Amino acid sequence: MRLEDICHEAGVTLAYFDNELWQRPGMIIDELKIVFVNKSLSKEAQKRVILHEIAHLNHSKAQYAINPIKCENEANRAMIRALIREELDEGHEFNYIRFMNRHNLKTTTDEIMVVDEYFSLIG
Structure with missing residues (x-):
């Protein structure tokens, strides 16, 4: 898209x-x-940024002030979910390690979110 x-x-x-x-x-x-x-x-990085930032629309200033880490994690999760959904919609075989490498996702938290969102989308 x-x-x-x-x-x-x-x-x-x-x-x-x-x-x-x-x-x-x-x-x-x-x-x-x-x-x-x-x-x-890059265009791919711009897409990740856009998806992440759009997810912040769900956060109030008070929520962000109280718990910015939670808000950032929720925005990352929304971005990951959108990217996985796009990949599945395009009919690609999903490999979470390739997915994480392609999207520069490096943390354990990212990995947990990728696996969790993948199973959430296919289940």
């Missing part, structure tokens, strides 16, 4: 910024419904 289509479905606008301006992957301003993405990232 095109990046613009992902944003359109979520009801947000996509905007890009230069890495020289700000050295982070992206962010969302939920009040304005705008996702900002670093344009120096």
Whole structure:
């Protein structure tokens, strides 16, 4: 799915910024419904950032202030779920190690989420 289509479905606008301006992957301003993405990232990395940031729409400022790690994990889980769903919809044989390598997922938490979301989607 095109990046613009992902944003359109979520009801947000996509905007890009230069890495020289700000050295982070992206962010969302939920009040304005705008996702900002670093344009120096690959398209695949941009997709991951967009899916992650869109998931933050489900978090209030209070939730994020109280437990930012939980909010970040929930956003990562939503991103992982969307990427796995896309891969399964395209009919690819799922191999979680290749999936994790392709999407630069490196932590034990990422691995647990990938396996959990995969079985959730096929079950």
